[in-house]
Amino acid sequence: MDATVKSSFIAEQPKAPAKPLVLWRPSAKTGLISWLTTVDHKRIGIMYGLFAIFFFLVGGIEALLIRLQLAVPNNDILTAHQYNTLFTMHGTTMIFLAVMPLGSAFFNFIMPLQIGARDVAFPRLNAFSLWTFVAGAIIVNIGWFLPEGAPDGGWFGYAPLTSKTFIPRHSIDFWVMGLQLLGVASIAAALNFIVTIINMRAPGLTMMRLPVFTWMTLITSFLIVLSFPAITIALVELMMDRQFGTNFFEVSNGGMPILWQHLFWIFGHPEVYILILPAMGIVSEILPTFARKPLFGYPIVVFSGACIGFLGFAVWSHHMFTTGMGTVATAAFSLATMAIAVPTGVKIFNWIGTIWGGHLKMRTPMMFALGFIWMFMIGGFSGVMHSAAPADAQQQDSYFVIAHFHYVLIGGSIFALLAAIHFWFPLMFGRKVSEFWGKLSFWAIFVGFNVTFFPMHFLGLNGMPRRTFTYDGNMGWNSANLIATVGAFILGVGIALYFAVVIYTFFKGEKTSRDPWDGRTLEWSIDTPPREYNFAVIPTVHARDAFWYEKHHKEEIAKEKAEHAQAEDSHGGIHMPFQSVWPLVASVGALVGGIAACYHNLAWSLVGLVILLAGIFLWALEGADGYHIHLDKDGNILDEDAHAKH
Amino acid sequence: MSSHATATLDHHNDPTTSTGIPNKKLLMWAFLASDCMFFGTLISTHMIYRLHPPPGNPDPRAVFDIPLTSFSTFILLMSSLMMALAVNAIQKGNVRSMRFSLLTTIFFGLIFLGCQVYEFSHFVHDKGLTISNSILGSTFYTLTGTHGLHVLIGVIWLTAMYFYSFTGRVTEKQAIDVESMGLYWHFVDIVWIVIFTVVYLLEYL
Numbered sequence: 001m002d003a004t005v006k007s008s009f010i011a012e013q014p015k016a017p018a019k020p021l022v023l024w025r026p027s028a029k030t031g032l033i034s035w036l037t038t039v040d041h042k043r044i045g046i047m048y049g050l051f052a053i054f055f056f057l058v059g060g061i062e063a064l065l066i067r068l069q070l071a072v073p074n075n076d077i078l079t080a081h082q083y084n085t086l087f088t089m090h091g092t093t094m095i096f097l098a099v100m101p102l103g104s105a106f107f108n109f110i111m112p113l114q115i116g117a118r119d120v121a122f123p124r125l126n127a128f129s130l131w132t133f134v135a136g137a138i139i140v141n142i143g144w145f146l147p148e149g150a151p152d153g154g155w156f157g158y159a160p161l162t163s164k165t166f167i168p169r170h171s172i173d174f175w176v177m178g179l180q181l182l183g184v185a186s187i188a189a190a191l192n193f194i195v196t197i198i199n200m201r202a203p204g205l206t207m208m209r210l211p212v213f214t215w216m217t218l219i220t221s222f223l224i225v226l227s228f229p230a231i232t233i234a235l236v237e238l239m240m241d242r243q244f245g246t247n248f249f250e251v252s253n254g255g256m257p258i259l260w261q262h263l264f265w266i267f268g269h270p271e272v273y274i275l276i277l278p279a280m281g282i283v284s285e286i287l288p289t290f291a292r293k294p295l296f297g298y299p300i301v302v303f304s305g306a307c308i309g310f311l312g313f314a315v316w317s318h319h320m321f322t323t324g325m326g327t328v329a330t331a332a333f334s335l336a337t338m339a340i341a342v343p344t345g346v347k348i349f350n351w352i353g354t355i356w357g358g359h360l361k362m363r364t365p366m367m368f369a370l371g372f373i374w375m376f377m378i379g380g381f382s383g384v385m386h387s388a389a390p391a392d393a394q395q396q397d398s399y400f401v402i403a404h405f406h407y408v409l410i411g412g413s414i415f416a417l418l419a420a421i422h423f424w425f426p427l428m429f430g431r432k433v434s435e436f437w438g439k440l441s442f443w444a445i446f447v448g449f450n451v452t453f454f455p456m457h458f459l460g461l462n463g464m465p466r467r468t469f470t471y472d473g474n475m476g477w478n479s480a481n482l483i484a485t486v487g488a489f490i491l492g493v494g495i496a497l498y499f500a501v502v503i504y505t506f507f508k509g510e511k512t513s514r515d516p517w518d519g520r521t522l523e524w525s526i527d528t529p530p531r532e533y534n535f536a537v538i539p540t541v542h543a544r545d546a547f548w549y550e551k552h553h554k555e556e557i558a559k560e561k562a563e564h565a566q567a568e569d570s571h572g573g574i575h576m577p578f579q580s581v582w583p584l585v586a587s588v589g590a591l592v593g594g595i596a597a598c599y600h601n602l603a604w605s606l607v608g609l610v611i612l613l614a615g616i617f618l619w620a621l622e623g624a625d626g627y628h629i630h631l632d633k634d635g636n637i638l639d640e641d642a643h644a645k646h
Numbered sequence: 647m648s649s650h651a652t653a654t655l656d657h658h659n660d661p662t663t664s665t666g667i668p669n670k671k672l673l674m675w676a677f678l679a680s681d682c683m684f685f686g687t688l689i690s691t692h693m694i695y696r697l698h699p700p701p702g703n704p705d706p707r708a709v710f711d712i713p714l715t716s717f718s719t720f721i722l723l724m725s726s727l728m729m730a731l732a733v734n735a736i737q738k739g740n741v742r743s744m745r746f747s748l749l750t751t752i753f754f755g756l757i758f759l760g761c762q763v764y765e766f767s768h769f770v771h772d773k774g775l776t777i778s779n780s781i782l783g784s785t786f787y788t789l790t791g792t793h794g795l796h797v798l799i800g801v802i803w804l805t806a807m808y809f810y811s812f813t814g815r816v817t818e819k820q821a822i823d824v825e826s827m828g829l830y831w832h833f834v835d836i837v838w839i840v841i842f843t844v845v846y847l848l849e850y851l
Contacts, residue, residue, distance in 0.1 A: 205664075229684035
């Protein structure tokens with residue numbers, strides 16, 4: 001094309017690239033501001049973990065109050081309303097503010113390390129997820145400090161109980177708004193993890209070489225992204241009913257409360273797989289490490305996880321067997337629920353296959369992982385008992401359900417997460433928890449947990465209903481309830497001991513060197529605690545259990561690393577993202593607007609919206625910039641002067 | 647000095663990612679999958695209540711103004727065409743052409759929203775359909791209102807991009823951001839096609 005011809009289709013010659021609009025570039029590396037403006041996945045993970053542990057303890061106290069009330073018949077420590085608030089908040093807190101964020105803590109800290117990445121795909125979005133989670137947690141709990149009280153409609157908020165007719169107080173509005181924000185936070189984080197895992201894997205890391213924990217992070221993220229919209233809409237419809245007089249669940253004008261149950265459980269069932277799949281991923285890392293054998297049947301374990309995720313969308317109405325859906329629907333969901341037990345069982349067999357013939361090291365994480373297998377199985381057995389709809393007619397809404405889900409949630413999810421804290425503590429903080437105290441806390445938890453919840457199977461089959469604040473003394477439920485309460489306090493002591501030990505270890509524990517467990521996956525290949533930049537050189541993956549391969553092919557890997565280090569340095573060095581305050585600002589806007597919306601306060605809702613929009617705009621305008629660092633041979637970051645020499 | 651008649655950047659392959667898909671594009675697609683479930687739930691609510699109308703529920707055929715809504719549907723479709731042209735322009739580095747296409751997209755989006763505002767007020771004042779006086783009103787206004795909110799968010803995003811392009815910071819390198827916006831806009835359009843069919847046209851089958 002003739003260069004002298006000027007055509008409107010020829011792009012204008014670009015001027016020198018204009019700088020992005022940056023109002024404030026926080027650069028503190030230590031102190032409060034550095035934590036509030038961090039975009040580092042490791043710091044974000046730690047903060048998720050700290051909030052999760054705090055709310056786990058809050059939820060635990062709520063549970064102990066429930067058990068105190070039920071220790072003896074006709075007790076009057078709590079009123080019925082207080083009791084309703086406690087079981088609502090115990091469920092909401094444990095699911096959304098304890099187990100999910102504790103899973104998130106590990107998704108954040110560990111997954112990028114397992115795929116050989118320096119951070120997630122969208123570091124500022126990651127920070128936004130964290131702070132929006134905090135905003136949601138605040139709104140859900142703010143009722144404790146206000147006259148309307150904390151949410152009291154059950155963690156599942158059934159219509160029409162939660163309508164303005166039956167609970168006119170703002171307690172339900174706090175629940176709705178808080179959950180909406182928690183949903184936004186979860187979805188944003190899940191989107192981030194999906195892009196990270198699919199797009200930011202180290203060279204050579206094919207999908208079938210991914211560590212199982214990373215696979216489960218991916219599947220869980222898909223579950224979040226596809227199931228949360230259902231509860232988002234259910235909550236929108238409930239909010240519209242409460243604030244604007246719509247008729248979604250208003251029977252007098254044609255609404256059908258059963259719709260709430262369907263929408264809630266279309267979310268709610270995948271939600272329980274969101275709670276358990278990360279735990280299964282954790283166990284799939286711990287067992288091979290402490291059995292000193294590769295995971296048995298890796299492709300089947302991965303495929304089973306995907307099947308569980310997929311089938312998880314097909315079973316929701318097993319929570320509704322007693323609502324009169326009709327024989328066809330009931331039978332279909334019963335069948336689907338039985339089917340989902342199959343991939344779960346397959347995983348159990350593969351875990352047994354992993355342990356079989358292994359050289360077992362019975363360290364604390366291994367104790368929790370083995371406890372998981374056994375306790376989760378018990379929960380699975382009571383679950384499959386529920387899948388038979390006729391049996392469920394007796395079991396539904398009784399203590400049998402409570403026994404079932406606490407076995408899978410505590411015996412399953414919590415055991416695995418407690419295992420993960422011990423397992424990855426050396427990596428995250430460079431210190432190891434004492435074996436004696438770790439194992440002691442394990443046994444206290446194990447005994448306390450079983451003493452609390454095993455009797456509940458019998459309570460349920462003997463007819464004790466859920467969610468009732470007291471019971472009469474001649475039902476035959478007295479001793480089982482008392483035993484359960486004693487067990488709950490043993491469990492409380494065990495949990496307190498566990499966290500006291502962990503906190504002590506953080507400050508004074510035995511320091512460890514790299515790779516204290518002789519690990520198999522990439523997160524163990526770096527310093528403990530990891531440097532800001534994670535990997536001095538992005539690893540190249542040659543096989544599953546990438547780090548195990550590295551340790552057994554030292555020369556080949558050393559040569560590879562030297563070549564890549566040179567290449568990366570000559571391309572400008574390691575790219576690190578800038579910190580940013582805007583994700584926090586946006587979350588503050590959501591918090592302010594969210595609370596204001598609960599009170600119908602238009603002015604403050606608009607203030608919140610403006611702050612949210614300002615945060616988002618300034619976030620967009622500052623751009624996804626970063627800076628480069630170079631390292632010396634010991635992995636220390638060279639200062640700016642040294643950089644200029646290159 | 648060589649001309650820039652063809653794109654110098656590869657807008658369809660990002661070699662820094664494992665799949666070649668740019669991160670921002672993958673993010674937008676994953677988000678749209680989520681938004682699909684979001685609208686799917688709202689549409690399902692409407693469809694379920696359509697099958698169980700209570701006595702006294704208004705007949706949609708007495709309320710809807712199909713010619714008006716067909717017009718606004720057509721406008722929204724044309725806005726998607728303009729959006730595609732905007733993306734095409736910036737992928738070739740032609741900021742001026744992108745700006746013009748963005749402006750027409752915004753203009754058509756605003757016409758769609760205007761029609762919807764008119765439609766809502768017409769239904770409320772002349773047809774007596776409010777959000778709270780019937781199940782049809784509840785599902786209709788919530789569903790189409792949520793969609794309208796998505797259009798509004800899109801219009802705000804487009805407008806921001808339009809004004810930002812005057813600062814010289816929108817070049818061929820930023821085509822991925824315009825493309826992401828385009829994906830969102832096309833999604834909103836496709837959802838409207840589904841809503842128009844399933845909420846409006848289905849009543850006449």
